[in-house]
Amino acid sequence: MTHRIALNFEDGVTRFVEARAGETVADASYRVGINIPLDCRDGACGTCKCRVESGRYDGGSYIEDALTEEEAAGGLALACQARPESDLVVAIPASSEVCKTRGQSFETRLRGVDRLSETSIAFTLEAPAGLAFLPGQYVNILVPGTDQRRSYSFSSAPGAEVVSFLVRDIPRGLMSAWLREGAAAGTRMEFTGPSGSFYLRDVTRPLLFLAGGTGLAPFLSMLGKLAETGCDQPVHLVYGVTNDADLVGVEALEDYAARLDSFSFTTVVAAEASVHPRKGYVTAHVTPEQLHGGEVDIYLCGPPPMVDAVRAWLTAQGVTPANFYYEKFSPSGAVTAIGESHRQAA
Structure with missing residues (x-):
């Protein structure tokens, strides 16, 4: 059985990796070329300390100098020892650039534009293959015909066949104007992401x-x-x-x-x-x-x-x-x- 790990970096970039049976968070990351902080691999140095924000895992074995009981109880783990027992969201205390990765780029097509009111517009895109995100995250969308990007949070849930976004219609807004005047179903669209540390964590209280x-x-x-x-x-x-x-x-x-x-x-x-x-x-x-x-x-x-x-x-x-x-x-x-x-x- 495999489990999906969302690696959320300090700069907001999120990358998803699949952990094979028995793999640690570090093993799964390095297998696909994402070099999260790591040194000893034995649970002795604490270099790979990270925060597991959602999901279940086996914390493995390590010494107190690398991870204290209090830290472990607070959700910290060692990437070289932690083995997923469910899908995980893991906050990595380093930037994506340092870890030799970056946000993914996707190409898709505009599905439709919906004028919700005189001040609000919704638009939908076909969900491209391989897209995964955490509910609450955003992507950086290239405004067609320009070299400018605008950032929008998904209003659709992960896994939907189409992805949707909600936009405030601003008279001189670059994306707003294109959606009002130039958008047509089937238009080629590009975006990078997902990004952002504003996403739904495990729900354990109101x-x-x-x-x-x-x-x-x-x-x-x-x-x-x-x-x-x-x-x-x-x-x-x-x-x-x-x-x-x-x-x-x-x-x-x-x-x-x-x-x-x-x-x-x-x-x-x-x-x-x-x-x-x-x-x-x-x-x-x-x-x-x-x-x-x-x-x-x-x-x-x-x-x-x-x-x-x-x-x-x-x-x-x-x-x-x-x-x-x-x-x-x-x-x-x-x-x-x-x-x-x-x-x-x-």
Whole structure:
């Protein structure tokens, strides 16, 4: 039996490798030319220490100097000793370049474009052979007819026959303009990835998802995965937008709520002129029960001011969540590394 290992590097690049029966994480990586940090191979030096973020494994044998009991209990492992017993997600404390690898490149075709509202567009691509990603990750898509790339989170779950993305329609946005004016089904598309450290981890406690605008996309991917695998922990999403026209994807959320008993969601519109029954910012619509006294994993995706505001609000509430994963994105300009990962919306 083989197990798939997602190697997530410090620069956000993710590569997937297959571990054969009895292989360690290091063996599987080196067999395909990915040189993760390694020295002794005997569990004695600790050079290959990494964090297993999802999945089951046999930690193997090693000495205390290489990995302490406390570190092992906290999810750290030695790549030269750890043998997968299920699919794994492993955070490697080095860049992909140092490990002599890089993000993969894929070619595919545009399947379709869907105008969701005056401010939002969705588009779908045929899923290319060999594509794998973690729910919540993004890819860098080449805008046809240019040499420019734009980064978008998958809104579809891993394993789907088509992959989908959610885009804010910005009048002068490069990708937005192409989707409005030049896109045609069958157009050749290129992208690299997957990338990003904003992805769904093993669910071991309640989840609170906070989405701003097109920051809904990665949560749709996560919910697709949870609907497939099931989830016995409560999952609540607060989805905030600026104007009524920005509120898209609600039918998809209703579908996930019907399929996943543990999932619920709240929508919020900030504009005072909105006809929506709930106004304001997402923090005004998070209840103490949804914070679970801090015993909660919070995932947040939105523009930088929203991320900063939520962090300040949590501090003011005196709540420190068990885990807080976030991704900031900018509606325009170059992609920059901020927060847990980064992407661009236009």
